[in-house]
Amino acid sequence: NGDAQAGEQKAVMCVACHGANGKASVPVYPNLAGQNEKYLEHALQAYKKGERSGGQAEIMKAYISGLSDEDISNLAAYYSSMKP
């Protein structure tokens, strides 16, 4: 499992769209707060691997391209730890 505190450090690039509290600022973006950790990890990896297209997928891929597998696990732990 990831390290939520380390994830918080990496989440600075996520907050513009997904909110400081994990509630999306734009209705077409997903809330992340309280989402299942394993699903968040899967979804981030799917964007990174190019398994998602359309919508904001290219933007997500660009953001995630610089993240390690550990960073991704930590982000997943951080958002899943938030109150939905």
Next chain:
Amino acid sequence: NGDAQAGEQKAVMCVACHGANGKASVPVYPNLAGQNEKYLEHALQAYKKGERSGGQAEIMKAYISGLSDEDISNLAAYYSSMKP
């Protein structure tokens, strides 16, 4: 916007994995309760259009293949109306 009551009728095929209360039964699946309606609609359409692959994407595509755009809107309304 979709019709949450009509969505509930269609959601019988979703509950095995996403839970009767919109909380996933398996950690690698996403919770849907309280998720943004527009995001849910986008995600369902993305699966239907084949814009997602890997993980359970083929299963989601198969489930969604028989749903109309209206069904998808209604399902999004139903799950977004649930308490997260």
